[in-house]
Amino acid sequence: MIEIAASASSVPSVVFSLLALLSISIVVLLILRYFLPLRTTPAYLLVPVFFALWLPASMVLLVPIDLASSAMVDDIDARGIWLDPRALRVSWRITYWLTFALTWFILPILAEYSDSGYREPKAKVLDSLRANAQYYAIVFGSGAVGLIYVLISYRHFFKSLKSTVMALAYCWGLILAIYLMGHGLVSIPRRLFRNANISGRLRRIQSHAPRVYEKMDDAEMDLEDLELQVAELSRRKGGSASLFEDWIEELVDMVNLPESQPGRASVVRGSGNQSPLPNVITEKYLAELTRRLVRAKHARSRYVSEWNLLLQDAVKTQAILDSAASKKLDFGNASPNAGFWERHSVFTPYTRFLFHYHLAPYLQIGLAGTLSLASICIVWSEVVKGLFPQLSVIRYSVIHHQVASKGQVGFAGQVIAALWMVYMCAAALISITEVKVWRGRALVRRNTAPESAFWYASQVARLSVPLTYNFMTFLGAIYRDTVFYDFLGQLIDLTPLGERFDYLFPMFILLPICATLFGLYGKTRRALGFNVDVLADEDDDDTNEHGATLGTGTWREGRDLIERELNGTSAAIRSRRADITGSGGRGAPVLSIPRAGRRDNNHTTGGPTTPFGTSPTAGSAAAAGPSSGRPQANTSARRVGRAPAGALDEADDDNFFDSLGHRLKNTIDTLDTPKWLQDIGQGIKKPKWMGGDDSRGGGSSSSSTGRGGGSDVRRWFGGAGGEGRIRL
Known part of the structure; x- marks a missing residue:
């Protein structure tokens, strides 16, 4: 009877679990729909990526259920949502091994398969296996070393093999998870704090605009180079190119050069540049060209999307600032690509102003403060869980009931545990x-590239298990009674090395936290001269991509770029850019707005439109006048010279010390050389054999070069001084 009652009481928990899994599935589909076109995405991409996101999300549900189900007390109703241990074990096995297979085998192979430039599926599979061979060699080599160590320590081959595979995968994922989570625990609250300042947010958007625009322009130029190469390839009719006519026609259709760029085809045909094509066209060359072309198209799409998003943020932020005078805020008509909440709003212009200008900054500050406290609690629990587990803050927030000297997790504790896990994963x-x-x-x-979708999905799957088990270690001894510990934890703790690593390594979360909090990434990069950023450093807003500190005019360049884009004043520059690129060389960097073909389909060339689908003057003072009234922006994000004096209208950027330094420098530069300093050396006369002339006061006789009395050493060799030649 007790078993029947217990099984009957678990029915609501089963129904709740199924509904939660259904909700997770809907959320995952919405995420996929946001980044991928579901109708045109092939099944080999959509299905693995869906499970790579769905399985980690289901772990957020399984962990609280496992904690409540493992509390073996008499009061069953106080457990919250619980399941039978056998059902939990099956769920953990399916979830873990599917995630393991996706992380280490399925997603990497499919990523290289989608990135391969070959046409036939068999050739793509072989190319993918060839690309992953080195990666698997390193993984299996490190696994063999770990297997030898565990086999010597435990002396059971089957358990040693299983433990080695699971422990090494967990350790590698934990290293990556701790580093990334430490960075995110600082960057999320700090970003909210900074965005609460509307004017500062606009200034950062304008500072990033030149960098984003330059990357977009470089991506456009790279794609054009590949398009010209394909056009050159299409003119080869004989020789080895005749063996790949169908492939070359597919490349021509992919770039669509004659239709989208009718003027470019004539430029290519008339150019006398040396062909970059090899003498013999091979399958490997065409595969590499196809790969590069696909990557270039996705790179251009990426930076165009980033530029459009930056324009939207700039227009919206400027409109919020301008609404302070009129007390009304109107963003204009939403674009066709806008979401549901952007197309439908319950706010009036006045209530929208109150929300965005007054209420939203305080909400962001409150959320940032709450997340900052949560970050401190997570870091504190990571540090003390090995030595003083009773001091863990997360433990007391999840375990609310103490029955028979054992902790018990109720429904409230399950909700709090899920929130902790969501924040750590985020x-x-x-x-x-x-x-x-x-x-x-x-x-x-x-429009996410298939290879990028596979890569990000594999990272999500790789981080899910380490973060899940790492959270459970915050809860003290109660987690040792869970099914997940019996399935994975005891294999990690099989050897003393694995147990110590699990407890001591998370303390290194302090390293990425300090590096992010104090901006050590940018300082180290500038000190060592590195040109590659590993992580985005928000404290490094005033540096360019090469690590050099930019002047205070950087945000002004971004402001001018944004205004010129919104006002649509770049048609002449685009045509001039086409002439420069078509004449056989890139020339100097020229400011240009992307062609209509590389914008979204909703943007036309009929007139200037904002990212919201309205005129640039709708709700935004950023586009309130023609850009001719301002000094023109720099041609690229690279500084060529100082901005004109008329552009320096905002004096609030320079503090007292900067202004004092500028004034001292100008004063010193305008000082005249004293007379007594100019007379030094006038009394020393040159000898006649050096061309000295006493009657000229011993001064320099450079003006007499080429005359009879001139001092030109080239005359010693019989050369004419005025002609600049030396006779041998």
């Missing part, structure tokens, strides 16, 4: 988006 995953990775991987709305 801190790590947000840091992934800030990592400067190779190949230009990025998440782009509705």
Whole structure:
């Protein structure tokens, strides 16, 4: 009877769990729909990426249920949501091993498969395996070393093999998770604090504009170079190129050069540049060209999307600032790509002004303060869990009941545990988006590259298990009674080395926290001369991509770029840019706005439009007048010279010491050389054999070069001084 009652009482928990999994599935589909076009995405991409996101999200549900189900007390109703231990064990096995397979085998192979430039599936698979061979060699080599160590310590081959595989995967994931989570625990609250200042947010947007625009312009130029190479390749009709006519036609259709750029085809045909194509066209060359072309198209799409998003933020932020005078805020008509909440609003212009100008900054400050306290609690629990587990703050926030000297997790504790896990995962995953990775991987709305989607999904799957188990270690001895510890934890603690690593290594979270909090990334990069950023450093806003400190005019360049884009004053510059690139060389960097073909389909060339689909003057003073009234922006993010004096209208950027330094420098530069200092050396006369002339006061006779009395050493060799030649 007791078993029947117990099983009957678990029915609400099962129903709740199924509904929660259904909700997680809907959220994951919405995330995929935001970054990928679901209708045109192939199944081999959509299904693995879905499970790579769905399985880690389900762990946020499994951990609180496992904690409540493992509290073996008489009061079953106080457990909250609980399941049978056998159901939990099956769930953990399915979740863990599917995540393991996705992380280490399925997603890496599919990522290289989608990035391969070959046409046939068999050739793509072989190219993917060839690209992952070195990676698997390193993984299996380190696994063999760990297997030997565990086999010597435990002396059971099957358990040693299983423990080695799971422990090494956990340790590698924990190293990455602790580093990324430490960065995110600081960057999330700090970003909220900074965005609460509306004027400061606008200034940072304008400071980032030249950098984003330059990357977009470079991506456009790279794509044009590849398009010209494809056009040159399409003119080869004989020789080895005749063997790949279908492939070359596909490349021509991919770039669509004659239709989208009719003027460019004639430029290519008439150019006399040396062909960059090899003498013999091979399958490997075409595959590499296809790979580079696809990457270039996605890179251009990435930076165009980033530039459009920056324009939206700039227009919206400027409109919020300008609404302080009129007490009314109107963002204009929403663009067709806007979300549901952007197209439908319950605010009036006045209530929208009150919310965005007065209420939203305080809400951001309050949320930032709450998340800062949460970050401090997580870091404190990481530090003390090995030596003083009873001092863990997270432990007391989750375990609310003490029955028979054992902790018990109720429904409230389960909700709090899920919130802790969501914040820890969000801190790590947000840091992934800030990592400067190779190949230009990025998440782009509705146009993410397949290889980038596989890579980000694999990182989510890789971090889920270490973060889940690391959270459970915050709760003291209660986590040792869970099914997850019996499945994974005891294998990690199989050897003393694994147990010590699990307890001591998380203390190194202080390193990324200090590096992010005090801006050590930018300082180290500038000190060592590195040109590559590992993580985005928000304290390094005044530095360019090469680590050099920019002047105070950087945000002005961004402001001018944004205004010129919104006012649509770059048509002549675009045509001039086409002439320069078509004449056989890139020339100097020229400011240009991307062509209509590289914008979204909703943007036309009929007139200047803002990212919100309205005129640039709607709700924004940033586009309130023609850009001719301001000094023109620099041609690129690279500083060529100081901005004109008329552009320095905002004097609030320079503090007292900067102004004092500028005045002292100007005073010293305008001082005249004293007379007594000019007379030094006038009394020393040159000898006649050096061309000295006493009647000229011993002064320099450089003006008499080429005359009879001139001092030109070239005359000793028989050369004419005025002609600049030496006779041998």
